[in-house]
Amino acid sequence: MAQLTDSVSVLRGVGPSRCKQLEGLGIRTLYDLLSYFPRRYEDRTKITAIADLQPDEPACIEAIVASAPRTAHIRRGMDITRLTVADHSARLNISYFNQSYISNSLHYGQTYYFYGSISSDSPTRQFTNPVFEAETSAPIATRRIVPVYPLTAGLSGKVLIKLIADTLDSCLQDVPEILPEHLRLTYGLCSVQEAYRNIHQPQDMPSLERARKRLIFEEFFIFAAGLQLLRASRTARYCTPFTHLDLSAFLAQLPFTPTGAQRRAMEDLKVDFASGGTMNRLLQGDVGSGKTVIAAAAAYLAAQNGRQGAFMAPTEILAEQHHRSLAPLLEPFGIRTVLLTGSMKQSEKNAVRAAIAAGEIQLVIGTHALISDTTEFSDLGLVIADEQHRFGVAQRGALAEKGRDPHMLFMSATPIPRTMTLLLYGDLDVSILDELPPGRQAIETFLVDEQMRARINNFIRKQVDENHQVYIVCPAIEEDETGSMKSAELWAETLQRAIFPDYRVALLHGKMKGAEKDAVMRAFSAGQTDILVATTVIEVGVDVPNATLIVIENAERFGLSQLHQLRGRVGRGKAQSYCVLFSSNRNEQTRARLKALCQTTDGFKIAEQDLALRGPGDFFGSRQHGLPQFKVANLSLDIPTLQLAQQAAAELLSELSETPEPDHPLLQRMRMLFHDDPPVLN
Numbered sequence: 001m002a003q004l005t006d007s008v009s010v011l012r013g014v015g016p017s018r019c020k021q022l023e024g025l026g027i028r029t030l031y032d033l034l035s036y037f038p039r040r041y042e043d044r045t046k047i048t049a050i051a052d053l054q055p056d057e058p059a060c061i062e063a064i065v066a067s068a069p070r071t072a073h074i075r076r077g078m079d080i081t082r083l084t085v086a087d088h089s090a091r092l093n094i095s096y097f098n099q100s101y102i103s104n105s106l107h108y109g110q111t112y113y114f115y116g117s118i119s120s121d122s123p124t125r126q127f128t129n130p131v132f133e134a135e136t137s138a139p140i141a142t143r144r145i146v147p148v149y150p151l152t153a154g155l156s157g158k159v160l161i162k163l164i165a166d167t168l169d170s171c172l173q174d175v176p177e178i179l180p181e182h183l184r185l186t187y188g189l190c191s192v193q194e195a196y197r198n199i200h201q202p203q204d205m206p207s208l209e210r211a212r213k214r215l216i217f218e219e220f221f222i223f224a225a226g227l228q229l230l231r232a233s234r235t236a237r238y239c240t241p242f243t244h245l246d247l248s249a250f251l252a253q254l255p256f257t258p259t260g261a262q263r264r265a266m267e268d269l270k271v272d273f274a275s276g277g278t279m280n281r282l283l284q285g286d287v288g289s290g291k292t293v294i295a296a297a298a299a300y301l302a303a304q305n306g307r308q309g310a311f312m313a314p315t316e317i318l319a320e321q322h323h324r325s326l327a328p329l330l331e332p333f334g335i336r337t338v339l340l341t342g343s344m345k346q347s348e349k350n351a352v353r354a355a356i357a358a359g360e361i362q363l364v365i366g367t368h369a370l371i372s373d374t375t376e377f378s379d380l381g382l383v384i385a386d387e388q389h390r391f392g393v394a395q396r397g398a399l400a401e402k403g404r405d406p407h408m409l410f411m412s413a414t415p416i417p418r419t420m421t422l423l424l425y426g427d428l429d430v431s432i433l434d435e436l437p438p439g440r441q442a443i444e445t446f447l448v449d450e451q452m453r454a455r456i457n458n459f460i461r462k463q464v465d466e467n468h469q470v471y472i473v474c475p476a477i478e479e480d481e482t483g484s485m486k487s488a489e490l491w492a493e494t495l496q497r498a499i500f501p502d503y504r505v506a507l508l509h510g511k512m513k514g515a516e517k518d519a520v521m522r523a524f525s526a527g528q529t530d531i532l533v534a535t536t537v538i539e540v541g542v543d544v545p546n547a548t549l550i551v552i553e554n555a556e557r558f559g560l561s562q563l564h565q566l567r568g569r570v571g572r573g574k575a576q577s578y579c580v581l582f583s584s585n586r587n588e589q590t591r592a593r594l595k596a597l598c599q600t601t602d603g604f605k606i607a608e609q610d611l612a613l614r615g616p617g618d619f620f621g622s623r624q625h626g627l628p629q630f631k632v633a634n635l636s637l638d639i640p641t642l643q644l645a646q647q648a649a650a651e652l653l654s655e656l657s658e659t660p661e662p663d664h665p666l667l668q669r670m671r672m673l674f675h676d677d678p679p680v681l682n
């Protein structure tokens with residue numbers, strides 16, 4: 001008897017070359033084959049009268065062969081087999097190209113089902129190469145809902161359907177049920193057998209829907225359970241609990257009172273540090289929500305407990321910036337805080353590294369590569385990563401290998417809707433700073449069009465004359481052929497030459513070399529540049545408090561969240577700040593979107609809106625976000641199911657941790673997915 005784990009080669013008709021084809025589709029075992037789901041379906045259940053056939057609408061007819069097939073040779077390598085069929089309503093011509101063997105299968109006077117369409121391009125009403133089945137044969141390609149699979153060269157849908165049918169007949173009862181019955185009842189889900197049968201061979205549309213519902217749920221369920229297990233196994237790694245958890249001296253020295261959200265986040269840290277397991281926490285907070293203090297508190301507690309901390313930033317400039325803000329919060333307590341960057345002299349770097357290895361330094365701040373690849377610590381107990389979306393689940397795992405299972409705190413300044421947080425950070429615990437410090441001046445945001453150009457230029461002039469600085473963001477680096485977008489290169493040149501010859505205009509974009517970019521950014525930070533024309537490279541966290549105006553060209557080209565992020569570049573100092581969105585787009589929806597940005601400064605609200613408007617694909621854009629791929633589920637439509645599945649996964653895992661069942665099908669499935677040892681439960 002065939003087993004689900006058997007190779008597909010056990011199937012009749014599957015030799016080495018077919019095995020290769022299937023492998024190309026990622027199908028090795030019978031289980032893989034059953035889990036290879038159709039991309040779409042063709043409803044061939046309805047029989048249409050020949051007289052009612054509509055051009056280009058595929059349909060199924062039931063007809064008698066009224067003239068026996070005849071094959072004619074047209075030219076070298078091309079022959080055509082013609083026949084006529086008829087039903088009660090009309091006659092229809094049928095042609096097959098290079099399939100003369102058809103003559104042996106279609107017999108005069110007998111009834112068959114044909115599935116095809118008449119082409120609106122063709123001068124005669126006829127079917128070309130329709131699939132057919134005898135009245136007496138089992139319905140496979142006609143008279144039913146036919147699954148359409150993603151295929152590969154040499155492998156037809158018909159073959160795949162047959163292989164899957166054979167496998168369903170022999171192995172369906174072996175497909176493990178990972179969802180306990182009470183859970184299926186609660187969420188109204190059919191059994192796994194029913195689901196696999198109907199996803200491949202749906203009886204009717206309602207049973208297909210039931211199958212899809214169950215499989216979408218299962219897919220999310222496995223995903224959520226996997227992340228939860230991963231999280232559990234990471235936090236289960238033993239880590240000597242911190243015993244000094246008193247922050248009062250640290251708090252007393254702060255120049256302000258922490259917000260409620262900041263207090264909650266600090267409490268979360270303490271609980272993690274005291275737990276005896278390692279911390280895996282995401283700190284999410286909009287720009288200006290005060291994440292730095294949380295990072296400082298974490299480093300403070302690590303130092304109080306005799307452990308070292310490492311703070312990793314995506315760029316050198318950001319590392320310097322973090323060093324400038326963290327050191328003053330920590331040094332008063334004798335916590336030595338140093339910067340380690342690639343541009344430091346080799347001798348300096350060596351000295352810093354030696355001090356780190358000797359345990360003389362409590363917090364080192366540098367770029368990811370610099371710290372994770374080459375630095376030896378004496379006792380690394382805490383890693384803080386300013387992550388800006390650059391890490392996936394796997395990279396986070398790799399980080400944990402550094403040191404003796406250090407506590408890890410990831411910081412993200414990009415507000416993401418809660419459901420999406422689960423997709424991207426489901427392996428982490430989350431603290432959210434959803435409260436801005438009091439007394440912050442809201443950035444005034446305006447939507448304008450070209451008619452306002454002269455006035456905006458005057459406004460830029462006014463800001464610079466008041467010794468402030470200005471960002472101008474363009475959607476493209478270079479001019480494209482259509483000229484429909486402002487390009488940073490050309491616009492910077494135009495501004496400098498024709499509009500602001502008396503000001504210092506600089507250019508910054510992603511194609512420049514790292515050192516070049518750093519130099520431009522440093523000059524702007526130091527106030528040596530008045531106007532910085534840039535692409536979205538400035539999105540990533542640079543902090544120039546003296547910048548009070550950001551002008552965004554072709555604003556319709558950006559997502560709301562991205563615009564919000566860009567806007568966060570200003571309003572970091574005491575002076576009132578402004579954001580000007582240029583757009584000549586007249587589309588009502590686009591204008592509504594941009595106006596919404598003028599009215600709210602709440603990054604989480606904006607993100608929710610952005611997600612609803614554009615769907616997850618566009619929301620996360622072309623940037624690499626490590627968004628998981630699902631086979632059945634659609635992230636735009638099925639998000640509510642994700643939440644249910646996550647809740648269900650948590651319930652089942654907690655049941656399993658109380659009464660362990662090492663052979664539970666869910667854990668077996670995890671073993672298959674993780675290939676080696678699955679994450680363990682407690």
Ligand code: ADP
Nearest residue numbers: 256257258259286287288289290291292293437
């Ligand atoms: P983020 O990194 O989240 O963008 P920062 O940590 O840089 O935010 O904080 C932004 C500014 O707000 C800093 O100048 C910081 O000193 C100040 N700040 C942080 N928390 C508070 C607070 N509770 N009250 C007043 N000011 C605060």
Ligand code: MG
Nearest residue numbers: 288291292541
């Ligand atoms: Mg910050």
